Amino acid sequence: MFQHIPVELTAILIRDVTGAEVSTGWVASLLPEAADLVEDSLHLIRALLVLGHVLHADETTTRIGATRRWPHVACTDFLTLLHLAPRSRAGADLGGVLPHYRGLLVHDSLSLYAGYTHCTHQLCGAHLIRELTAAEEDFPDQKWHQQIRWALAGLNTRVIA
Known part of the structure; x- marks a missing residue:
């Protein structure tokens, strides 16, 4: 998942591209503003994923600092939504897509996906x-x-x- 750049690397990237030395604290302080700016786009992506005919869902483990976390993905050929949450049905629900999805759900047969009974399942x-x-x-x-x-x-x- 190379598109997720840690705060430290973001500060380095800004320095390399612009020459400006920025702190990781400054970069982190921009995250809430950035989240607000993309909120409408995320609503649209969620809606389009829910309306799709075929949806792939998966989760994987990663570390953020010393903490183990689970990025969840819901995607089509053209759209991808990622969110961090516990590796559970409740965690998958936090993405806002799977509880509303009614099409063909392609996944790895992890037990949490069995709870989505309003869609068809494919391995x-x-x-x-x-x-x-x-x-x-x-x-x-x-x-x-x-x-x-x-x-x-x-x-x-x-x-x-």
Whole structure:
């Protein structure tokens, strides 16, 4: 998630681009104003994500200082909304998209997504491939995991063509 630049790096970037030495405190003091400036855009992005036919949702872990945090994502091919929250259904709800979504939700089958009963669910293909790769490591003498991967690749080729 390289688009999230820490306050320290933001101060360095400002110095490198403008030559102005700014403190991390000054950069941090601008965050509430910046949040206010993008609030309308975030409302629009949330609304467009809720109205979409296919939505991908995921979460990952990161560290902010010494604290472990979870960025949650809701995205389409053209829109992405990220927010930090606990790794829970309540945390995912804080993004303001999933509780209202009614289309096809693509995710990694983490249990928190099962609570969204007003949408259709699909396992993310990338996560499925990871699970099949793990199965291949666990069951190296079996062929079913390779066969499923070949079948999925064939389906993707048919859909793209």
